[in-house]
Amino acid sequence: MELFFSPMACSLASRTVLYEAGADARFTQVDGKAKRTLDGRDYWQINPMGQVPALRTAQGWLLTENAAVLQYLAEAFPAAGLLPPDADARARVRQWLGFIGTELHKAVFVPLLDPKASTDVKAYAMDKAALRLDTLQAHLQQHDHLEGGYGIADIYLAVVLNWAPYAGVDLDAWPAVKAYHRRISQREAVARALREEFALYQEEQRLRAA
Ligand SMILES: N[C@@H](CCC(=O)N[C@@H](CS)C(=O)NCC(=O)O)C(=O)O
Structure with missing residues (x-):
């Protein structure tokens, strides 16, 4: 799986779910202003809405919208117990x-x-x-x-x-x-995800100001 995220944006929730689940995933940072991934891809070509989160599933299709991505991840990793069975x-x-x-x-x-x-x-x-x-x-x-x-x-x-x-x-x-x-x-998991993304957010702000 590949999660497209911007530091401290709502996509932090999907990162947290992946950490809670102990899941293996690639995290691709998106510059929300330039709409480019940090590895140089045009983000409009990935998500025509230009928004995060977007999740490239293991099967290769793209899922967007927080509510959908969070439920998808919770269902993909049921052992994490993040969605009630009832x-x-x-x-x-x-x-x-x-x-x-x-x-x-x-x-x-x-x-x-x-x-x-x-x-x-x-x-x-x-x-x-x-x-x-x-x-x-x-x-x-x-x-x-x-x-x-x-x-x-x-x-x-x-x-x-x-x-x-x-x-x-x-x-x-x-x-x-x-x-x-x-x-x-x-x-x-919440503290770890927050700590990591806050550091990325500060770095993003520093580069923008430079
Ligand atoms: N309806 C979308 C909204 C997602 C959203 O607003 N993402 C923000 C980050 S928190 C974003 O990417 N904003 C940039 C933009 O709208 O261009 C969802 O629920 O996933």
Whole structure:
């Protein structure tokens, strides 16, 4: 398998799942601005959306979209136990993946983090943040994880919450969310993936500034 990723982007979740599973994979860094892989390939030719994550499967076809890639990896490595076997629980995991992807990642964090977004757009996105984080706060006051045990939805949410300080979202207002983020981030695979990608992110920033 080959995972196309950009440092500290949402593709960090797929890397984390691969680490949790102890899976062998090639990690190909994509310069999200230039839309080129670090080994010189035109990324538009690989993923016409120009986005990460994209996963080249062992069979050679390309899978995109966080929700799909995360479920695919969890199903490819069932021993990691990152997706519950029960159908109702799986449905709720998919509900969370949809919530994280559309309500948090895209509706709140993309505009807040996009330097091209206007002040009005950022204010609109910030306005949306409270209800969504309130919803998480209420759930996480009662539960250690989004659904049952630790799994792919927790991994994706932890990645999105990593962006909060850079987006001007102060998680102190949602203490159960903050504590959950700290707890998930302490897992070995999560911490390793974060540490490695943060170093790659810093290097990317350094090269861009040079
Ligand atoms: N709908 C896609 C969105 C993925 C996405 O937004 N990826 C970001 C990184 S977190 C990206 O590649 N942005 C660059 C771009 O949109 O050009 C998914 O859920 O996988």
